[in-house]
Amino acid sequence: MFKLKLVSVLIGSLVSANCLAMTAQIDPDNPNGYIVSRGQINAAQDAKTPNPMYDIWAKALETRANNIVEAISPGATTNPANVQRVERVFPQSEWNFLTQMAAPEYTYTRFLQAIGKFSAFCGDYTDGRNADAICKKSIVTAFAHFSQETGGHIAKTNTSDNPNGLEEWQQALVHVREMGWSEGQPGYTTGCGQNDWQNKRWPCAQNQGYFGRGAKQLSYHFNYGMFSEVMFDGDATVLLNNPGLVADSWLNLASAIWFFLTPQAPKPAMLHVIDRTWVPSQREQDAGIGYGFGTTINVINGGIECGAQNKTKGQPVNRIRYWEGLAHFYNVPVETDEENTCWQQTPYGSLNLNGATDVLYTNWDGNWKYYADRPGGFSFECELVGFQTAYSALVPGDYGKCVTNFYGSHASWPTIRVVDEDLTPPPVETPPVGGIAPWIATKVYVKGDKASVTVNGTTTHFEAKWWTQGDAPANGGPWKQIP
Known part of the structure; x- marks a missing residue:
């Protein structure tokens, strides 16, 4: 059994070690504001993210240009290496086998394009891990969740609705839109129009509905906005203005691959649970959270489906049945330290990580500590926090945006401008x-x-x-x- 070893970094020690010498100066163009140098901003960010996991997480979210993605087709010699691996370990015949009830919007070509957007999915490893085996396990895991999220859920014995006697794990991707919703229906607009950072960054478009679409049933404007930024070079408005693309194009599967690769700290990315890049913290281990399919349930929907109170609940029971059926059919091994279930786990939303020193966070927020040696006592820095903010440690440039309060999300934060010159x-x-x-x-x-x-x-x-x-x-x- 392979287990990746990473340098352990203590968050608590980082906080105390990151009291940098910030030489903020009065802004000559704004007597009520301040300037800091880009060199200081970069040094502060680097000092707060020395753990190699930050680079690994960020690399997993790297994307290819859409013109390259849209040129991908089955069997093309120009297909990226990770797409060719998928074609080898999961050819179109297997796709057809698992999608006999699927909506026509889901195709093998779009599946390959969705994977081609992200080089980390079914990508290479240089440290001895079996990339083909991890790729196969990733696809099987994804299909187990597809079968729950968008599956037919028709019993094999129901011959009137399931005349071919398909297993339920063969009934993935039946729905491309949330049941009861259709294009042109405004809805799922909770929070739209509020004067907060989410609406400044991801403003809702008029008469658009942000109901569930695609293999992962992407929902709500902030998720459409985040996904749009990844798909369209930082432009959130593409999918906010036209959310139907998540149903009617290769984005219907890319949205699921994106979710598969994205950590929601302190929750790891599902890929890194599967390939063991992630190492569970002591708090997670104490809460029963370790390797295995069960943790991917906790990542997706732990608050509703994990914990002893949900042991017999339909959703997790279904997911586990589908995973076990697929894993058995495709001969995917389950390691001795892996659990298929999550009823024995504390849901991530209920996990108390206050004071934990071996958990890495991925969002920036203002550092509100008082510094007597800095103007106004402000830190002029941001720090890592365990909740969602407008700024991600995995997105280049977001630290600088946090310091300069790009989305106006820090009340009473001073006006700060970053300059290239040395302010020493x-x-x-x-x-x-x-x-x-x-x-x-x-x-x-x-x-x-x-x-x-x-x-x-x-x-x-x-x-x-x-x-x-x-x-x-x-x-x-x-x-x-x-x-």
């Missing part, structure tokens, strides 16, 4: 008087810095009580007189 003050050449250099109006002083002021031949020494720039020492305020 130049060395002071003026000879010190009594060992203390003269005060310079344009220089940034932090708590403990000293300056001297000479008036009519008399020199007085001062020490800064907190961050200051441009405040004359003789006026007091941030300065105190010292011998």
Whole structure:
């Protein structure tokens, strides 16, 4: 059994270690704002995400251009390597075998295109793991969930509705739209129009419905917006304005692959549960969460389907039946440390991770701690948090957007502008008087810095009580007189 070893990084130690020297300065173009250098922003982000898992997670979400994806077709020699692997381990004959009841919008070509968008799905491994076996297990896992989310659920013995006697795990992808909904129906607009960061980033379009579509039944405007950004180079409006594409194009399967690859910290990506890139934290292990199909249920819908109270509930029982039937048919091995069930697990939504030092988070929020040596006591930094925000640690540039409050989601946060120039003050050449250099109006002083002021031949020494720039020492305020 292969188990990937990763460097362990303690979040608690990161917090204390990340008190960086931020030399924020008054913005010359905005006297009520501040500027920080891009170098400081990048250094702060790197200091907070040293664990290699961040790079692994981000790489799993890398995408190919849509013109490459739309050129993919079964058997094409130009197909990307991960698509060719899928064609080898799961050829069209197997697709046809599992989709005999499927809606016509789901095709093998679109399945390959959806996979082709993400190079990490059925991708290569360079550390001894069997990429073909992981690919096969990933597809079987996906189909077990498809069978629950969009399946027919018709008993094999029901010959009137199931004349071919198909197993329920052969009835995936029957629905491309949520039952009872059709295009042109506004709906699932909870939260639309509110003055919050979600609506600033993913504004609802008028007369559009964000009901469930596709193999994973993508729902709600914020999920359509997030998915659209991934599919269309950061443009959320494509699917917010035309959500029907998630039903009528290869996006109906790509939405499920995207979900399969995306960690929702502290929940891992399903791929990384399957290929064991993820290593469960001690809190997760104590909560019964480890490797196996059961954890993928917890990732998808743990609050409703996991825990002892849901042991006999229909949804998880179905998923497990479908997984076991598919795994048996396709000879997918189940390791001795893997559990197919999640009734013995604490749902992720109920898992108390406060104080955990071996859980990695993937969202940025403002660091609200007070810093006496910085203007206004603001940190001018963001920190990792265990809840969803407008900014992801896996998306390039989002840390800088968090610091500059790009979506206006930080109440009372100062106006911050990032500049490319180095803001490190130049060395002071003026000879010190009594060992203390003269005060310079344009220089940034932090708590403990000293300056001297000479008036009519008399020199007085001062020490800064907190961050200051441009405040004359003789006026007091941030300065105190010292011998």
